[in-house]
Amino acid sequence: MKTVLVKVLGLIGSSLIRGIKINHPEYKIIGLDENQRTIQYALNHGLIDEAATDLTNSSEADFIILATPVSQIIIDIAQLSKLDLKKDVVVTDVGSTKQLIMKTARKLDSKHITFVGGHPMAGSHKTGVTAGKANLFENAFYFQISGKNTEAAQKIQKLLVGTKAKWLKVNAKQHDKIVAQISHLPHIIAAGLVNQTNQEFSNEPLGMELAAGGFKSITRIASADPVMWKSILLSNQEIILQQLKIYQETLNKLAAHLKNRDEEEVESFFATAKFNRDKLKQQKHSQTGFFDLFLDIPDQRGELAKITKQLAEHKISLVNIHILEIREDVEGILQLTFSNETDLNKARMLLSSSYKIVRR
Structure with missing residues (x-):
């Protein structure tokens, strides 16, 4: 059984945990968060199996996920470099910038600790452990900083396979x-x-x-x-x-x-x-796999539900849906996002008889 320690159970950290549990329900999850209400919520709802007080409790972890702001990630990496961790532990982060983090992560080399930089390009205006959801990263870009240890990078991808994120390998700069x-x-x-x-x-x-x-x-x-x-x-x-x-x-x-x-x-x-x-x-977004369809829709009750119902009945899967502009008595622009061009074309043919396609 693998053990995963996640530091800070906010929107990103708790969503990653939910994603892990989809494919790895047997993994032991240790949560680390200063907010005791957050820890209690996570324990009560089965998000974590036990709580840690600080990173010194990470000696049994096979994976360590640092889901804190960039400034704290840098401090945490420095602390981990001084701890006795498992020989094959893999450390990763979710920081929004990478050069400074990757530079700091060199401190782990002397301890033979593998670090894989990461950054999921997903979020929400909601925050905290209660806002987390397993599909937050579904079809979202998840940057992974390319390095020599491709095996460790693959381990992270397998750990987070339940998130259904789209992995993009780049360098820090x-x-x-x-x-x-x-x-x-x-x-x-x-x-x-x-x-x-x-x-x-x-x-x-x-x-x-x-x-x-x-x-x-x-x-x-x-x-x-x-x-x-x-x-x-x-x-x-x-x-x-x-x-x-x-x-x-x-x-x-x-x-x-x-x-x-x-x-x-x-x-x-x-x-x-x-x-x-x-x-x-x-653009066809060949690397990221997103295809958008834009419709004019009248601002009236039930219109959005009609569209999603038609798509569902024809087994056309949506990645995302977004209303770009909608006002009283004015048509709104509806953006529908699909993961492949086949679904895009099916949706366009299905909806073009009832709605004006404004752009593709």
Whole structure:
């Protein structure tokens, strides 16, 4: 019987445990969390078999999962390097940045402890052990930092096979550049836009009340955990500062074009963005396996249920569903995501007779 120790039973940690239990119900799960209410909940609901007080209780673990903020992961790795652990133990993490973590993990080499960097690209606006769910990572990208020990990486994949995550192998530098541009920078922009809008409408509350639709959609990620994002930004400081500088230069150029009333350049700014965004729609996502279908749907009761019922009756599996914009008396845009092109085409043929396909 294998033993798995998970440090911090929040959204990510508890979801990983739930995923492990699907295929490995016989594995012993040890939970480590400072919040005693969390520990009690996990024990009462069978998420963990026993509780640990600190990492010194990890001597029997075959797997150690560090599901804490990046700053704490670095501290934990340093502590593990001083402990007597099992000879073949595999340590992994879920940190949102990887270069600093992988550099710190070299301390484990002298102890012959195998470390495999990881980062599941999934989350929720909900937090804590009660928010965890086994399918949180289903068809989500799960970065795994490529290294020499491919056997250890495969062990992690087998351990987490029940999560149904899509594994992507990259190096630490490549990972940090990718997530900085597609995740970290957008979070900064969303947070800044929300703060600016709140300040602009400080004496005009109607403005914030009307900030729905597109504004609400593009700023949704600003509701993320502030402590977590502080840790992420500081651990990926150099890359984020560089990308912020480039983004600020882009805004400054647009501001100059507006000031000069340069119609051609202003139009070009949006035309270039539209062209590049439309290219994203056309990509087949061969590596990640996601295929999107977009529909116009009327904003009326039961419409969403009708669509999902039709898909279920024709045995077409959905990976994700998202309403991009929906308002009273206005059609909304429904995004349906499939794991393969066959399901995409089946859904398109099935739904095109009743709904307008806006883009593929």
